[in-house]
Amino acid sequence: MRRILLVAIVALMALSAAGCLGGTPADISWATPTGSAVSGTEQEIQQLFDAYTQALVTRDRNAFLSLIDAGNPDFLARQQQFFDYTENVPFDRYSVKLNSLSEEGDGSVTAKTSEAFTLKGSFAALPDAERAGYRLVRGDNGWKIAGDATLQALGKARDARLWDLGKVEVTIGEHAIVLYLAAGKATAVQARVFADRAYPQLTEALPGVQMPLVPVWVFSSKEQIDQAYPGQWQDWVGGASHQLGYDEEQGGEIILDAGLFNEIGSKNPEYNRKMIAHELTHVALFSRTGDKTPSFLVEGLADYVAGLEATPYLAGKLRSGEAVSPTLRDLYQPSGFNVLISDEAATLAYEIADTAVAYLEQEYGNEKVVSLLREFKRRESDNQPQDQLVDEAFRSILDVGADEFENGWRLYVLAG
Numbered sequence: 001m002r003r004i005l006l007v008a009i010v011a012l013m014a015l016s017a018a019g020c021l022g023g024t025p026a027d028i029s030w031a032t033p034t035g036s037a038v039s040g041t042e043q044e045i046q047q048l049f050d051a052y053t054q055a056l057v058t059r060d061r062n063a064f065l066s067l068i069d070a071g072n073p074d075f076l077a078r079q080q081q082f083f084d085y086t087e088n089v090p091f092d093r094y095s096v097k098l099n100s101l102s103e104e105g106d107g108s109v110t111a112k113t114s115e116a117f118t119l120k121g122s123f124a125a126l127p128d129a130e131r132a133g134y135r136l137v138r139g140d141n142g143w144k145i146a147g148d149a150t151l152q153a154l155g156k157a158r159d160a161r162l163w164d165l166g167k168v169e170v171t172i173g174e175h176a177i178v179l180y181l182a183a184g185k186a187t188a189v190q191a192r193v194f195a196d197r198a199y200p201q202l203t204e205a206l207p208g209v210q211m212p213l214v215p216v217w218v219f220s221s222k223e224q225i226d227q228a229y230p231g232q233w234q235d236w237v238g239g240a241s242h243q244l245g246y247d248e249e250q251g252g253e254i255i256l257d258a259g260l261f262n263e264i265g266s267k268n269p270e271y272n273r274k275m276i277a278h279e280l281t282h283v284a285l286f287s288r289t290g291d292k293t294p295s296f297l298v299e300g301l302a303d304y305v306a307g308l309e310a311t312p313y314l315a316g317k318l319r320s321g322e323a324v325s326p327t328l329r330d331l332y333q334p335s336g337f338n339v340l341i342s343d344e345a346a347t348l349a350y351e352i353a354d355t356a357v358a359y360l361e362q363e364y365g366n367e368k369v370v371s372l373l374r375e376f377k378r379r380e381s382d383n384q385p386q387d388q389l390v391d392e393a394f395r396s397i398l399d400v401g402a403d404e405f406e407n408g409w410r411l412y413v414l415a416g
């Protein structure tokens, strides 16, 4: 059970943070509006970026390097390294889209771009784009990329990718594509096995859910992850999931800290298996949940797929008539898990969520759970108070109101 984990507090926070701290899709409102005039220069530079990404995807090293200006040896060396460190990465598409150009005093231009890629066999649609900037120069043979101008163009350096930290290796399972650095191999193999084991449990709990290969990025340490996802992962430990866009086809990914994965795994091997199953469920739920989906449903389902544990803490409190905080009703709120401040509140919240989903599954069945998810997603833009919305959704899908559901759940917990 969760509370006796050696690293209980951090581990709890890992699960509570997981899926809640995923980055929100990028703001691309600054991008050049579609339909705006494209000058000859813009067209040439877009063609340069197209050739660059084409060479990357088709692994044509000479073509790739021929597009880099030789006048900046540091940048050239970094581009060589980028190409070589991504040798094993099965890019399906890599997109660098030109958004705007500005001329510099020295005759070069700075390009603002939005960038995204997909992996073969994984989610098909490009994820929400990241912004970047390049310095470009025009030589006798046309335009070349002469430097990374992200910092100058956007005021912040680009976030690190796994391949900025070393050569990326890849191991592919039935349901996950795991990318890692050499030192993370053992973690990567375990993560692949755990994801494949979790998938059937996921599709059993949520009939109709299907996912292509889910990317799993294995970083070596929390420090590395902070470089890749700055400011986003304060509280999580071990692993977390990250939403890549709002569409099902954009999907999500799982991020792992190999150092902690090994440390926790040596003390409690089950923790990692459950953590991967939990995060995989979050990836499946990203596109199936909306602004009105109760948090107990999301976290409870992720734990349900991972395998439920006993909930003596909650049962004891209910039996003794002690006040329970948070309450199930608090966890109707989509942000219900983001406001838990104590270890005790987090433990209780998970026990409430887990038992509520177990009760749902047992009393109403998995098809109703899927219908309930769909109903909350459908009501994403409804404006009534959340308690009322949940009551209405329960009535329309389960034929009981929230009060009756809660009474049934309470009896279920007490009987457990």
Ligand SMILES: [Zn+2]
Residues within 6 Å of the ligand: 015, 016, 017, 018, 019, 020, 278, 282, 299, 302
């Ligand atoms: Zn979670």
